[in-house]
Amino acid sequence: MHKDLESIVLTREQIAQKVKEAASWLDEKFKDSKPLAISVLKGSVFFFCDLLREMKTPVQLDFMTVSSYGSKAQSSGMPKIVMDLAASVEGRDVILVEDIVDSGHTLVRMRDLIMGRGAKSFTTVALFDKPSRRQVDIKADYSCFEIADEFIVGYGLDYAQQYRNLPYVGILKRSIYGNV
Numbered sequence: 001m002h003k004d005l006e007s008i009v010l011t012r013e014q015i016a017q018k019v020k021e022a023a024s025w026l027d028e029k030f031k032d033s034k035p036l037a038i039s040v041l042k043g044s045v046f047f048f049c050d051l052l053r054e055m056k057t058p059v060q061l062d063f064m065t066v067s068s069y070g071s072k073a074q075s076s077g078m079p080k081i082v083m084d085l086a087a088s089v090e091g092r093d094v095i096l097v098e099d100i101v102d103s104g105h106t107l108v109r110m111r112d113l114i115m116g117r118g119a120k121s122f123t124t125v126a127l128f129d130k131p132s133r134r135q136v137d138i139k140a141d142y143s144c145f146e147i148a149d150e151f152i153v154g155y156g157l158d159y160a161q162q163y164r165n166l167p168y169v170g171i172l173k174r175s176i177y178g179n180v
């Protein structure tokens with residue numbers, strides 16, 4: 001285990017199992033469609049790749065970089081589009097892939113933006129849901145894990161851009177982020 005972690009909450013095997021289940025759910029939902037899957041960078045990148053490789057449905061991919069936290073532990077409440085999509089979403093069934101839904105501001109911003117651009121449908125899949133932190137009334141259509149309000153890192157999730165490439169998810173020691 002990484003020295004900055006207090007404990008591991010999910011092993012790579014536990015994550016892989018849930019990713020498979022999420023892929024099956026998407027396959028069933030989109031069996032008659034050719035969806036466009038969007039990764040909300042950077043946090044969702046590992047989940048996105050693993051999820052799409054487990055899917056049997058042919059999907060197209062696109063990416064958007066959205067940032068609301070910077071190096072802070074609290075959401076700014078105003079997610080910023082740092083890099084926009086390359087593809088048009090008009091008339092498309094869009095699958096938005098998030099690592100975590102926390103305050104919910106990013107999901108609201110993405111939904112409004114994508115539906116505002118004329119998408120046919122908008123489906124969200126999140127690896128983690130932290131309902132206790134919600135500030136706006138929104139929920140992913142599919143969440144792999146509901147978690148308590150702990151500062152977790154790994155498998156895409158960061159603190160100050162670190163720990164993203166840990167293959168498991170763990171709780172960060174308070175001493176690392178305590179002065180934020």
Ligand code: PRP
Nearest residue numbers: 041042043067068069102103104105106
């Ligand atoms: C994180 C995370 C989600 C968003 C969720 O992104 O990846 O996109 O915050 O938080 P919210 O529900 O409070 O909006 P962040 O802005 O930290 O960028 P990152 O993906 O590059 O880590």
